[in-house]
Amino acid sequence: MDYFPELQTERLMLRQLTLQDADAIFHYFSSDEVTRYYDLDSFTERSQAVDIIQMWNDSFTLGLGIRWAICLKEDPTVLIGTCGYHTWKKEHCKAEIGYELTPERWNHGIMTEAVAAIIPYGFEVLGLNRIEALIDPSNEGSRRLLLKNGLTEEGLLRDYYLEKGQFVDAVVFSILKREHVAK
16 A cells, blocks of 8 residues: 555544654553553553554555554544554455554443444455454453454454463454445
8 A cells, every 4th residue: 555544434533653642652551451451561661652653654564454543533633542453364365453442532432433444444445354353351342342343253262372471362253244245
């Protein structure tokens, strides 16, 4: 892709991450509440936020994935979370979806709206046939979000990740292009 795509929903603007987003990302990634189910430790330095922004933008530049900044339309300069695709296996037409949101915006349907915008993008623009999500079995918020967006729970992957020094299970969810088109 030659340019970073901007997506809009009723309330949200999804745009490219910039270094100006580092303070917001540091704010929520320094919270154990946010990183509880995330595959990284809580941030202790702002430079970690700069590094993750660079990593996500590099992933897009290299054609390995895409991560959008989530902002309210009323103030598109203020990041409240991110969402996007990683573990993109082009030869298999599949990618994994990931997301996080600042706790101040939890339980307002924001992530449901953002994910609903990027699913069609994955199928129609990225050429995906399968979109996956892997979550911690006890992450009920993610479970509800994925089910609301039409993903199907497929099963439990035991000791699937080595995360923060211990093996953890993962529940796999997916939606196929034919299922999305049939909606």
